[in-house]
Amino acid sequence: MAKPQISYTCQSCGAHFTKWSGQCDSCGEWNTIVEEAPLSPGPGKALKGARGRKLALTDLSTKEAPPPRSASGMEELDRVLGGGLVPASAILVGGDPGIGKSTLLLQAAARFASNGLKTFYISGEEASAQVRLRAARLGLTDAPVQLATETSLRDIMTTLDEERPDLVVIDSIQTMWSDNVEAAPGSVSQVRATAQELTTFAKRRGAAVILVGHVTKEGQIAGPRVVEHMVDTVLYFEGERGHQFRILRSVKNRFGPADEIGVFEMTGGGLAEVTNPSALFLSERGKPAPGSVVFAGIEGTRPVLVEFQALVAPTPHSQPRRTVVGWDGGRLAMILAVLESRCGIPFTGLDVYLNVAGGLKVGEPAADLAVAAAILSAREDVALPADCVVFGEISLSGALRPVGQTENRLKEAAKLGFSSAIAPAGGKISGREGMSLREMADLTAVVGEVFGA
Numbered sequence: 001m002a003k004p005q006i007s008y009t010c011q012s013c014g015a016h017f018t019k020w021s022g023q024c025d026s027c028g029e030w031n032t033i034v035e036e037a038p039l040s041p042g043p044g045k046a047l048k049g050a051r052g053r054k055l056a057l058t059d060l061s062t063k064e065a066p067p068p069r070s071a072s073g074m075e076e077l078d079r080v081l082g083g084g085l086v087p088a089s090a091i092l093v094g095g096d097p098g099i100g101k102s103t104l105l106l107q108a109a110a111r112f113a114s115n116g117l118k119t120f121y122i123s124g125e126e127a128s129a130q131v132r133l134r135a136a137r138l139g140l141t142d143a144p145v146q147l148a149t150e151t152s153l154r155d156i157m158t159t160l161d162e163e164r165p166d167l168v169v170i171d172s173i174q175t176m177w178s179d180n181v182e183a184a185p186g187s188v189s190q191v192r193a194t195a196q197e198l199t200t201f202a203k204r205r206g207a208a209v210i211l212v213g214h215v216t217k218e219g220q221i222a223g224p225r226v227v228e229h230m231v232d233t234v235l236y237f238e239g240e241r242g243h244q245f246r247i248l249r250s251v252k253n254r255f256g257p258a259d260e261i262g263v264f265e266m267t268g269g270g271l272a273e274v275t276n277p278s279a280l281f282l283s284e285r286g287k288p289a290p291g292s293v294v295f296a297g298i299e300g301t302r303p304v305l306v307e308f309q310a311l312v313a314p315t316p317h318s319q320p321r322r323t324v325v326g327w328d329g330g331r332l333a334m335i336l337a338v339l340e341s342r343c344g345i346p347f348t349g350l351d352v353y354l355n356v357a358g359g360l361k362v363g364e365p366a367a368d369l370a371v372a373a374a375i376l377s378a379r380e381d382v383a384l385p386a387d388c389v390v391f392g393e394i395s396l397s398g399a400l401r402p403v404g405q406t407e408n409r410l411k412e413a414a415k416l417g418f419s420s421a422i423a424p425a426g427g428k429i430s431g432r433e434g435m436s437l438r439e440m441a442d443l444t445a446v447v448g449e450v451f452g453a
């Protein structure tokens with residue numbers, strides 16, 4: 001028999017190489033490439049004698065209604081899933097260790113089970129006693145969830161094939177191992193093989209399978225990146241460790257909108273849903289202070305108000321600092337450059353710190369103007385009125401560009417007691433929702449008229 005050819009796989013991004021090297025050419029990570037035996041017996045062999053079956057596309061047309069989704073009753077979760085759980089689908093829930101994935105999924109499993117889904121929760125990380133203890137703490141001891149602690153995929157598949165569950169939670173994919181693959185649990189080939197098997201099970205048996213995956217930066221344990229391509233839906237559970245807020249974000253969803261968020265709060269009794277995140281993100285806001293600006297944003301399908309905080313101070317260092325939490329550092333550099341070259345506001349010798357309150361990560365370019373306003377407010381020591389929200393995109397020329405969903409932003413702001421907004425001119429706005437709107441054409445106008453600089 002021919003010797004199986006050894007391949008080299010990056011544990012961070014899953015790229016294959018024929019030779020080992022110190023740095024991955026694909027993702028640039030160092031020391032992530034390890035030797036791995038291939039999964040299949042080799043090209044040609046497995047397929048010998050197999051025939052492809054022709055399938056006419058007309059076969060795909062069907063008058064049957066799409067399979068019904070199952071709702072958990074946790075509104076924040078159901079919305080992120082696109083309206084509930086779709087049968088025969090695979091979902092990956094990724095996040096840092098300790099962020100609350102097991103807690104969320106145990107609570108979700110209990111809800112789905114109480115709603116009539118035959119639910120299995122398989123933990124490879126904790127002993128049954130530990131999971132039971134957690135369930136007791138969460139008040140879920142009566143939930144009809146089948147609990148198993150197992151890491152052998154063969155045993156799990158045997159049980160699942162017999163039991164035919166509607167929902168299976170695998171916590172976590174990095175602890176599962178298949179005896180077909182000669183590699184340690186958590187390596188890319190194990191993660192890929194076990195995820196593949198479980199995804200196929202979902203499709204074959206019509207079950208929904210939720211895989212938990214830890215994200216680690218070291219690259220020694222496979223990040224769930226390789227799994228992202230296999231599954232239908234990818235959700236990330238994020239949050240700052242020190243904060244009690246947790247955000248479940250859909251980054252890929254074949255059955256619903258991507259970039260939808262669900263907001264939770266970690267309490268002593270598990271995760272509580274936060275149905276009005278704007279109120280929560282603004283709850284710690286005190287009197288209007290220089291550097292604080294409320295951004296009227298959109299997360300997925302929902303408007304969310306968040307506070308941007310900026311601090312601008314003379315630097316003691318030769319190289320001034322630019323520190324950002326919750327927003328893109330590159331975008332901050334761009335806005336500082338526009339303020340310097342288009343509006344003549346210099347930042348040399350000044351440290352700039354920017355923070356999104358509440359631990360939310362904002363990705364919308366519509367936050368540009370709020371960021372610029374927060375920085376200007378901090379630099380000029382001028383506070384914006386307490387009743388004012390800001391949104392708008394900034395182009396490199398310094399012009400302000402209108403953004404989508406203006407009415408929804410204004411409506412949410414009005415609902416939370418705001419009465420004025422600074423926004424780009426030229427947007428087609430049908431309703432102002434009772435807000436007084438200061439429309440600005442470019443950043444220079446904002447600098448002059450709002451901050452008098």
Ligand code: TYD
Nearest residue numbers: 097098099100101102103266267268269270
């Ligand atoms: P966990 O769900 O174990 O995280 P993950 O599965 O993502 O690794 O959550 C761990 C943290 O959550 C832990 O620090 C304790 C905290 N926690 C609470 O604050 N309240 C609770 O009711 C529970 C169960 C956990």
Ligand code: MG
Nearest residue numbers: 101102125171
């Ligand atoms: Mg866990």
